[in-house]
Amino acid sequence: MNTESTTPAGPEAGRPRVRTYDVVALNVPIAYNGFGDHDRNGALYVLAADAEELRAVASSWPVPFPDYTREPERVPAPHPKARPLVLRVRRGERLRVRLANELSRPVGITLQGVRYDARTTDGAAVGANPDSSVPPGRTREYEWLCEHEGVFHFGDMADPRGEGSQSHGLVGAVVVEAPEATWTDPVTGAPLATGLEADVHLPDRSFREYVVFMMEYPSNDNPVAPPEHGGHGGDGDHGHGGHMAAAGSDTLDDLTPPNNAMLPVNLRIEPMAWRMYLYHKMLADGVLDPVRDAQTGEELHHSSWMFGDPATPVFRGYSGDPAVIRLVHGGMRDTHVFHTHLHQWRLDPADENSPIVDSVSISPQEGMTLDLIGGLGSAQNAVGDSIWHCHMYVHFHMGMWGMFRIFDTLQxxxxxxxxxxxxxxxxxxxxxxxxxxxxxxxPGFPAFLAQTATFPQKNPRPPRTPHQPAGMGREPTALEAGAFCPDPQPGEAFTKVGPPGAPVRRFHLVAATGTLYYHGDPKKPHGTTWHDHRGMFYALAEEIEEAGGLEAFQRQLARGERTLEPLVIRARKGEVLEMTLTNALPSGKQEASAFDYELPFQPECGLHTHLVKYDPLVSDGSAIGWNYISATTTADQGEDAFGRYNSWTYRWYVDHEFGTVLFHDHLLANYRQRHGLFGALIAEPEDATWFSPDDRGTPLRRGTRAVVERADGTAYREAVLAVGDFVPMVRHATAGAVADGAMADSHDGGHDGGHDGGHDGGPINPPPHPGAPDDQGVMGVNYRCEPLSERGGDPADWFASDVHGDPGTPLLRAYPGEDVRLHVLQGSHDLQHSFTVSGTRWRQWAGRPDTAWRDQQTFGISNVAELRLDRRTGPGDHLWAFGATNDLWLGCWGLLRLHDRPQRDLPALPGALLGQDPLPSRRASRRYTVRARSRVISYSDRRTDPYGLVYTVDGAPDDAGPLVLRCRAGEWVEVTLINELDGPPPASPLDPAVMNEEDPGARTVSGRVSLHPTLLRYDVRHHDGAHVGRNEDGTVKPGGARTYRWYADEPGVVLLRDQADVVSHMRRGLVGALVVEAADATPYDPATGRERWSGEQAVVRRPHAEPVRELVLVAQDGLRLYHDGDLTQPVTDLFSDSPDDAGQKAYNYRTAALHPLAPALSDPEPPTPLLRCRPGDQVALHLAIGASRMRNQCFTVHGQVWDASETGRGTYVSTIGALATGSTRTIRFRAQYPGDYAYRTGNLHWGVSEGWWGLIRVSETP
Structure with a gap:
C-alpha cells in the first residue's frame, strides 16, 4: 500500500498526483460494544495492511456466542480496526483504490463527491454500462479526480438492497483535504494512513479532525437482551424508557425487530438498556449505595462516573484546539439529527455568513463538514465532557451518542x-x-473532581461559587476552588461564560406538571377534548405566584380556565442570562400509563440549552461523562440534596443573534419532553425591545408572539411555532364542567386499554406497551392541535372557517407589508416534519436576499429556523401547516391571517400596506386548461393503481407522467381547472392508513378537486386552490370549472398539488409541477424539436447561452398499487412496521421496483424517466416532492457534483437530504463522460428497492 501521493511520469506526466490505497472487502464479525451486541455477518472495507489482523478476528470468533450476563469475560471486545474505512486525499489529487474482493458475491465502491466515467468507475451494475463491480476473488482498480474539499460517502452499490452489504458495515468515506495538507496520528504525531481521528496540518494552522458515521439497523446476533429489572428503566426494548416486563422475553430472537435494532456511530453503540443491566448488577453486588446512587435509568445513561467511558467514540482535544467534524450518514433509512452540546458551526462551511447551528438533519449517503466555531470548548474555551448525539430520542436511547473530552492540562x-x-x-x-x-x-479535568466522588457512583453534584444564593449547592473542595475561573458568577464555575460588564437578564423558571388540553374546551358541553393530563412544562415563577401558587395554577389548567403554550423568553445579543430553575415535579412513585413506564421516584430535572455559551460542567443540565450532574432535585433525592439543589442557577451568554434557541430537560428527556417539557429563547438584536402584539405599550416577559421594535424605528412581528410528536394523549367527551383537579387518570386506559384510537375515551394511538419505541401518541403545535378526524364532513372543507370555525391552533395575525418572522422549532420527539405556509415564502437563510426562495422547511427534533416572510404577501387566510398527511390528520395546522383593513386590537406596524394590492399588474399571461380525471395509472408493466386520479392539459400529448407546465419568469399563469370526476371516488380498505385511523375503507374521499401552487405570488383569497379559513372556496365540484391566476416572478420549480383532499388525492396522483424558466427562455420537445410548454422533459434554449436538458421529477410515496389491476392482489409493503414506510414509491407515475432475486440497477430501460444527453451538455434536474409520508428523502446522482447552495458559491455535494413533503430543488451539472448514470434516493431501506431510481444516459447520439 502506498498512501503517499506520487507524481506521474512518462505518458501521464503533467496529470494530477496520484494517491493509492490497497483495500480489501472481507467478512468480519463486528462487535458493537462489550455487551455482546454484534453482527456475525459483518462486512468491511479495510486497508490491505490490516486485512490479516481482521481475518484473525473472524477465525477466533466464539461459536456459540457467549451470554454476557453469564460469561462476560468470553464476550469479544470491539476490535479497534473494525470501523468504517476513511481514506484521505488532497484536493486536486487523483485517488486510486485497488479493491480486492474476499466476499462471496460482487462488491464495488460507489463514491460521492467526484465526477467519473460510469462505464469503468461506478462500482455497480447500472443500466447498459458494463458491470464495474469486483467479482469474488478478483481485484479491480478505481480512480477518481478529487476536485472539491469535504467528506464524501462511499458504499457498495453492487448490492442496493435495504438489508444488503451496507447494512452490515460495508461503507466508508473519502475526506478531501486542502491541497497543502498533511495528517498525523493524534496520539503519536506520526504520519497516519487511515483513521477516524487525525490531526490535519496546513502551513499556517492545524486542526483536530473527527469522522462520525451515523448508521442504523445492522443485524444484532446477541443471544440475549438486557434482562428486565422492574418497571423503571430496565428497558429491554431499547425504546424511550420501557421495561422488559412488557416485552416478555430475554431472548432477542423472540422480540420484535425494533427491540434488537441497533443505531451505531462508527460501528459502536452504547444503549441505555445494557447500562441499566450493569447498574442493577452493581446494586446486587453491593458496589453502589442504593440511596446516593439511585437512578431510574435515563438520567445517568451517559455517566462515566457510574459506568466508565462508552464503547462509542470519545474524541479528545485541548481547550481551544481548532476542530472539524466530518459527518457521514452511512445508514439506509432514517434522516438523523446530529447535535453537539456546547459547540456550533456554520451551516455551509463555504459561506461565512450562513446560519450558525448546533443541530443538523442528515440523510443517507450525505456527508457534511462541521467546522466548530471557536474550536473545542467553543468560543468560551470551556473544559469538560461534551456529548454529541442523534437528537431523535429513540435513537439516542438506543446508543447513538459519543463525547468530546476537552482537557485543560497536558496529557x-x-x-x-x-x-x-x-x-x-x-x-x-x-x-x-x-x-x-x-x-x-x-491537576486539570477530570482530576480536580477526584475529591468529590469515587468510582463507581452517581455523578457528583456541582459546587457552589461565592456569588450563588445562600444555601444553593455544596461547598467546593480545594481542588475545585483552585480550578475556578476568575470571579465566578452564578451559573459558571470553571469557564468564564460572558465578557465582564455584559448586561444580565434574570429569569426564574419552574418545571411542573398539569393538564394540557391540545384540542377542545373542557368547559363546553357535548364536545371532545384531546388532552395530556400528565403534561409537563416550564413556567415563570412569577406567573405561578400570580395564579395563587402551583396548586391553583394546576387547577386552572385542569378546568380549562388557563391556556398554556411552551415557555418562550427573549434576550438581546450581548446579554447574559441567569436562569434559575426550581424543580416542582411531583416526588414519589410515578404510576405507569398506556404510554409511560412506572418510575419508582422522580429523577432530577435539568435545563439544557442550545447555541448560547455556558459552562458545561455546571450549566449543561445533564450528567455527561466525568462531569457533574447539573440538575435540580425533588425530595426523592434526600433532604440535603433537596435543600441545596431543588433550585439551581444556569448561566447563558447570548453571543450572537441566533433567532430561535431551544431549551429542555436532558435528564429524563425521553420521558418528559414528549409531555411538553421544552421551551425557547429568542435571541434578538442588540437594540431590540419587545411588546405585546395587542398593545405595543406593554412590555413582554414571556410569550410566543411579540412585536419587536428597533432603535431606528423599524419593527417586526414574530411568532413561535413549536411542534411536538409522540405526545401521550387521551380523548374525552366533555360535559361542560370540570371538577377540581385534573381529568381522571382512568381515562388514560392503563396498560392494555385504548387501542381503539381514543374514540371511546381511551388513549389515542398508544404504543404496544408502556415505553415502547413505536410511533405513538399525537402531535401538536404550541400544545394545541386541530385534528381533521374531529372536523368530519367533506375533506375539501376541513380547513374552512365558514364550515367549522377557526382552528384552535395558533391564529397568527398581521397586515400585508409588515415584517413578519416565524420562529419554528421541533421540541419533541422522534419524527421529521415539513413546515409550509400557503401563499407566501421566505429566503432560505434569514436576512440573505441572495439565497433561494423557499416555502417549505424540514424539521427534526431540535432543528430551528427563522422564516422572514416575503413582505409582498397579500391579504387573506394563509394556511400554515406541518404538511405530511399524518401531521395534518392529527391537527398540526393553523392560519396566518393578514388583514387588509385596520383592526382595533391589532395596531399596525411601519410598512403596513392597508387596502393596497401588493401584486404586480397583470401583463403577459400564459393560459392552460387542465382537467382532473379518474384513470387507471400504470406505474410499471405489472403495477397499477385502479383508483388513480390525474391532471391532463389540453393541447398537449397525453403523457404517462403527471402534470408538468412551464412559463417564463415575469409571466402570469392562468390555469382553468375542469373537474371531470363523476362524484366522490370510492375509498379502498387497502389504502395505507394514516395515524389513528382504524379503517381506510371507511374514509370519506372528496369529489371536489383543486390545483394549489407553492412559491408563486397570488391572491390567496381567490386563487389558492383550497378552501381555507375565511377565503372563498377555491375547490371545484364535479362537473365544474375554476380559473386560477398566479404570478411567476423568479425561475425555479413549483410543486402543484390538490388541496381538496389532503389525505387521498395526492396519493392517488393529483400532483404535478410548474417550471418557471428564465424570462428569455423557450422550452422545446427533446424528441420533435418543437416548442413545448408542458411535459417532464425539455431542451431549454436562451439567446447567447448553452441549451439545458431539463428533467422534472415528482417524487411520490404512500401509493397503494395492485398487481395487474387485480383489487385482490395489492403489492405488499416491503416494510410494514412503520406508517412512514407504508405504500409504494414512484417518480412521475412510474416505479422501477427491484426484483428480490436480482436486486441491481442494471435494467437498461427502467420504467422511470430516462434523460438522454450528450457529453458536455448542461443538465437541470427539477425535484418536486409530492410525497405524503413523514419519512424524509434524499437524492443523489452517480458521478456528478453540484453546488448545494444553488448560488455558485456554496459547498459541492453529490447528495441532498432532508427532502420532505413540499420540498423543491433544482440540481445543475454538466454531463461529462458517456455512460448510464443512476439518479436515485439514498434511502436503500426501502426506497431504491421500491423503485426510486432511474437513468441519465450520456452518449454522442442521445
Missing part, C-alpha cells in the same frame, strides 16, 4: 481517569502553545 500518557483506566497521550497541535502540565494543586 502525556501517565494520567488516569477516576475508574483507574489510563489517559492515553495526546500530542498538542503545532501552531498552538502546549497546555500546562498538571500539578497537584491544578
Amino acid at each position: 502525556d500518557g501517565s494520567g488516569r481517569y477516576p475508574d483507574g483506566t489510563s489517559v492515553t497521550a495526546l500530542a498538542p497541535l503545532p501552531h498552538r502553545a502546549a497546555p500546562p502540565a498538571p500539578t497537584p494543586e491544578r
